[in-house]
Amino acid sequence: MTADEAQDDPLPLQADSGQSWRPPGSVPAxxxxxxxxxxxxxxxxxxxxxxxxxxxxxxxxxxxxxxxxxxxxxxxxxxxxxxxxxxxxxxxxxxxxxxxxxxxxxxxxxxxxxxxxxxxxxxxxxxxxxxxxHPDPADLATGTMRVLEALHTIHDDTARAVMAFTLDGYPDNVIAVHLGIKPQKVRNLRKKARTQLSRHLQTSHTQGGGAAR
Structure with missing residues (x-):
């Protein structure tokens, strides 16, 4: 197996976080x-x-x-x-x-x-x-697009991926396995991302208030 094939091999990716979809058990085809x-x-x-x-x-x-x-x-x-x-x-x-x-x-x-x-x-x-x-356009307009706008201010790909997994409800140990990093790194990146998001939202709120006046 080449290095590229090893990178694309999905099977080693394993993490346990409760109930997951599975096909019927191992029985004859x-x-x-x-x-x-x-x-x-x-x-x-x-x-x-x-x-x-x-x-x-x-x-x-x-x-x-x-x-x-x-x-x-x-x-x-x-x-x-x-x-x-x-x-x-x-x-x-x-x-x-x-x-x-x-x-x-x-x-x-x-x-x-x-x-x-x-x-x-x-x-x-x-x-x-x-x-x-497809997601409901209204959901995209009121939810996802607002999240996307804020998350686009985060320039670290891994930090955005951590936030994307977090928004979908995955615990730190699962995020760590699937991103190939340590759980503490997950927490550090999420803290950094949330700080950036908070600053962005505060700035947007201030600018919006100024425009309204």
Missing amino acids: TDGRVRKVREHFLDFYTEQYPRVVRFVMIARRATRHTAEDAAQEAFIEAWRTTKQPGAWNRVTNPEAWIRTIALRRHDRPGGTRRRELPTVPGIEDLATDIQCP
């Missing part, structure tokens, strides 16, 4: 099991896709289209993983794992690019049932 895996994966995709898009937008100051590209490729990687016997069982926190893979796809040289689905057994049929869910 019968038609019934294939259908169940497919149904569970579609549920996972529908629930997590908008959240992963928002996560990449926050963590990398990405445009929505770029974040969607990264998210789509991450879910293709996830589907590929479910097709490998026993592979998905090694991913102990799929929700955090899918976010990390999306960041990798975004960060690779040249950036992520929209492309046709790669040849993965079963992906063609699965794609026909996938309806790319």
